[in-house]
Amino acid sequence: MDFSSIPAALPALWDGLQTTLQLLVLGVLGGVLLGTLLAMMRLSHNRPVANLAALYVNYFRSIPLLLVITWFYFAVPFALRAITGEDTPVGAFASCLVAFVMFEAAYFCEIVRAGIQAIPKGQMSAAQALGMTYGQSMRLVVLPQAFRKMTPLLLQQSIILFQDTSLVYSVGLIDFLNAARSRGDIVGQPHEFLIVAGLVYFVVSFAASQLVKRLQKRLAV
């Protein structure tokens, strides 16, 4: 094992890590947003709307993420052409991001739904008795409390997403893992680079999950 060529590769690895982090942050934001919307749909009294959201969630939860990434890599350019009517070149980054947002939304939806359901019904009734509309009571009363409760779970899911971003390797996007793999191949030390990549993923996720555990303890009353 010879790790001497790692320092020279650091800028390239850092570029890859930035792609990974961008995917993570945008994926989490988009996923939580869409997930919250889906959760409200699932809890809606309108049957078809609730069923539609349930179908979405069950569908995405029963197929592998890698399948979604691969499919969207091919399908997003197609779909865009259908919508805009002209060839719109999209890179792997955009298609992967769409895949992550849509896939993770199914998981975030379940977390948000559980969070909303954990808020006592009286909160909603009280808000409405004060004259708020349904939307206002959701936005101002129920959701702020629900999000506080589910922060640890949302963060845990984000750590999983951080690890899952490595799957973009399959469509050739240069994320952290792919940067490490290609660098390792160039300098002829694939093993060393793979080990370093594994270590970095480990350190980041381990530290993050320890922090989440701490947070969970602090939030628990």
Next chain:
Amino acid sequence: MDYNWDWGVFFRSTGIGEEIYLDWFVAGLGWTVAVALAGWIVALLLGSLLGVLRTLPNRWLSGLATLYVDLFRNVPLLVQLFLWYFLVPDLLPEPLELWFKQDLSPATSAYLSVVVCLGLFTAARVCEQVRTGIQALPKGQTAAALALGLRTGQAYRQVLLPQAFRIIIPPLTSEFLNIFKNSSVASLIGLMELLAQTKQTAEFSAHLFEAFTLATLIYFTLNMSLMLFMRWVEKKVAVPGLLAAGGK
């Protein structure tokens, strides 16, 4: 959308021998199931052992199991797979290394790597479920078993584990389903499982949407049937009166 839908594509010849595209999907599903089931056996055995270790009073043993869980849960599955497939064979003793690299067919060596990888990866998750199941039991169960003169091993085998496993069937089911979904990473080291066959069909036939729709449907059906099967198992093994959810 100028896309030429044609659902008959699956019955068309692939141009290779007498095969039709549907044969590729069947072969792919076969590999997916073979990977997932073998991986699951490894995961269940090792995970249960680790789960028991984590509940033992011995600091060293439970610490070892904790270390294992932390390690395998915090490294991405794909990185683990690359480590098993590219790195580990080089570390093996010479005869084993040659056997792995030269005597085995590429499909077999990829299969072995992915089974070991998924087995050990999922074991960390199974371990946590087993531990939770054991810890969910009232403390009196251990105490009563030991008071009856059972040794620790007997207490686990005959009193704690049978109850713990029944409690954790639902979370175990989701791990069981996950291993089927996770087996798709095998496509990235060249094993022709379901996802790889789908990609190949999409490329060969240029009927991308049909290929991926069929793959999705297969995964979806597989998932649903396994879930129903596990619900049936849960009902079947339920001890009346032990768990509220187990039966009436």
